[in-house]
Amino acid sequence: MNDTVKYVLSEERIPKFWYNLTADLPVPPPPVLHPGTLKPVGPDDLAPLFPMALIAQEVSTEREIEIPQPVREVYRQWRPSPLHRARRLEKALDTPARIYFKNEGVSPAGSHKPNTAVAQAFYNREAGIRHITTETGAGQWGSSLAFAGAVFGIEIDVYMVRVSYNQKPYRRALMETYGARCVASPSNETASGRAILAKNPNHPGSLGIAISEAVELAAQRDDTKYALGSVLNHVMLHQTVIGQEAMAQFELANDYPDVVIACTGGGSNFAGIAFPFLGAQLRGGKHVRVIAVEPSACPSLTKGAYAYDFGDTAHLTPLTKMHTLGSSFTPPGFHAGGLRYHGMGPLVSLVKELGLIEARAYHQTPCFEAGVQFARAEGIVPAPESNHAVRAAIDEALRCKEEGVSRSILFNLSGHGHFDMQAYIDYQAGNLLDLEYAEDEVALALAGLPSVPAE
Numbered sequence: 407m408n409d410t411v412k413y414v415l416s417e418e419r420i421p422k423f424w425y426n427l428t429a430d431l432p433v434p435p436p437p438v439l440h441p442g443t444l445k446p447v448g449p450d451d452l453a454p455l456f457p458m459a460l461i462a463q464e465v466s467t468e469r470e471i472e473i474p475q476p477v478r479e480v481y482r483q484w485r486p487s488p489l490h491r492a493r494r495l496e497k498a499l500d501t502p503a504r505i506y507f508k509n510e511g512v513s514p515a516g517s518h519k520p521n522t523a524v525a526q527a528f529y530n531r532e533a534g535i536r537h538i539t540t541e542t543g544a545g546q547w548g549s550s551l552a553f554a555g556a557v558f559g560i561e562i563d564v565y566m567v568r569v570s571y572n573q574k575p576y577r578r579a580l581m582e583t584y585g586a587r588c589v590a591s592p593s594n595e596t597a598s599g600r601a602i603l604a605k606n607p608n609h610p611g612s613l614g615i616a617i618s619e620a621v622e623l624a625a626q627r628d629d630t631k632y633a634l635g636s637v638l639n640h641v642m643l644h645q646t647v648i649g650q651e652a653m654a655q656f657e658l659a660n661d662y663p664d665v666v667i668a669c670t671g672g673g674s675n676f677a678g679i680a681f682p683f684l685g686a687q688l689r690g691g692k693h694v695r696v697i698a699v700e701p702s703a704c705p706s707l708t709k710g711a712y713a714y715d716f717g718d719t720a721h722l723t724p725l726t727k728m729h730t731l732g733s734s735f736t737p738p739g740f741h742a743g744g745l746r747y748h749g750m751g752p753l754v755s756l757v758k759e760l761g762l763i764e765a766r767a768y769h770q771t772p773c774f775e776a777g778v779q780f781a782r783a784e785g786i787v788p789a790p791e792s793n794h795a796v797r798a799a800i801d802e803a804l805r806c807k808e809e810g811v812s813r814s815i816l817f818n819l820s821g822h823g824h825f826d827m828q829a830y831i832d833y834q835a836g837n838l839l840d841l842e843y844a845e846d847e848v849a850l851a852l853a854g855l856p857s858v859p860a861e
């Protein structure tokens with residue numbers, strides 16, 4: 407039998423709509439609150455940061471939102487992304503399970519993030535915006551938005567967490583190649599950055615700090631808006647092209663997943679692959695087990711509180727109800743930089759609260775072990791973030807073997823690891839540390855959660 411099984415859709419099969427899970431949920435999502443008044447925010451409160459079209463998507467309850475033709479045109483460069491059956495991995499594991507993966511590593515920036523970067527840049531350009539500020543941790547979001555800015559003629563300023571800025575010169579070079587400006591954060595370009603540098607000139611930075619810097623600048627300038635690469639509802643929405651395509655590809659395969667798996671940082675690639683399947687289930691379709699996989703060193707879904715919290719360190723952002731470790735918590739250093747965020751997207755948090763999904767946490771060493779096993783079988787080196795999904799998929803396949811049942815397992819390969827080879831070098835050299843998050847630090851950060859009037 408042919409080992410290489412790939413389900414390819416033609417370009418006309420790129421989805422024409424994004425899918426909005428809110429339309430099918432049994433309860434409405436909790437409102438987003440203003441950081442000052444603690445009252446639900448209105449569109450005007452968000453207008454300094456985002457163009458109206460994206461604010462409308464953020465609060466939309468429509469099931470389907472049309473994808474503008476210019477966005478579909480850009481998607482054509484790499485979408486529909488392929489769905490693969492991982493036959494060689496199945497053989498290596500000697501499992502009766504059918505393992506499938508959706509490869510989002512085929513985009514120009516090498517991950518799922520351009521799915522939303524392109525949409526966000528498009529709506530900003532339509533609104534006459536000339537500059538977008540943003541933050542980036544490991545550099546994947548920054549390079550995705552830099553690519554989208556190049557496509558739509560928008561200048562991009564990326565505040566990059568200082569440790570990553572120093573450790574990941576190739577991601578920085580990629581952003582600059584696309585024409586973006588990349589600044590190490592904390593920087594002295596903003597009041598929030600200067601305040602932190604005054605206390606500690608060698609501060610390593612964090613995603614929460616970089617968000618504060620980018621938000622501060624966007625709020626001050628009329629021709630400048632802010633873009634976030636995860637967490638928000640409109641980001642989840644844009645990523646649903648992944649799951650919709652996967653559903654069509656499963657039809658080609660004459661199969662349907664029993665289990666859907668993705669890694670979770672802010673939750674967007676997870677929402678992208680899982681929400682269309684969850685929606686079908688909520689509308690009376692087949693039940694799917696959905697598993698969110700996070701790092702043990704930053705376990706917001708499995709160990710965080712479900713509470714209102716800020717998205718950033720300087721507390722400039724609105725408050726959202728989410729699973730959080732506290733906005734002052736700084737996760738320990740580990741290689742999956744895209745998963746080092748204190749909170750989880752509100753919609754992903756809500757479906758967890760509603761019992762519609764499962765969550766689990768893994769340490770990085772077993773994830774890299776899985777990633778290497780996957781690379782040797784399938785030839786693709788996953789991003790360190792994606793290795794969390796690979797680990798869970800392999801564990802589910804091994805469970806099938808133990809139980810002697812054949813289940814269909816789908817996981818999202820959120821990106822390739824070509825810019826993360828230092829992490830693989832460290833793994834091969836036995837130098838990876840499986841750090842625990844500091845429980846006392848999380849307790850402290852959670853004690854500092856904002857108090858919000860009872861709903």
Ligand SMILES: *Cc1c(COP(=O)(O)O)cnc(C)c1O
Nearest residue numbers: 636671672673674675744791821
């Ligand atoms: C950013 C990133 C993630 C984590 O972000 P989500 O919003 O949780 O998807 C996961 N994988 C890759 C490759 C990323 O770049």
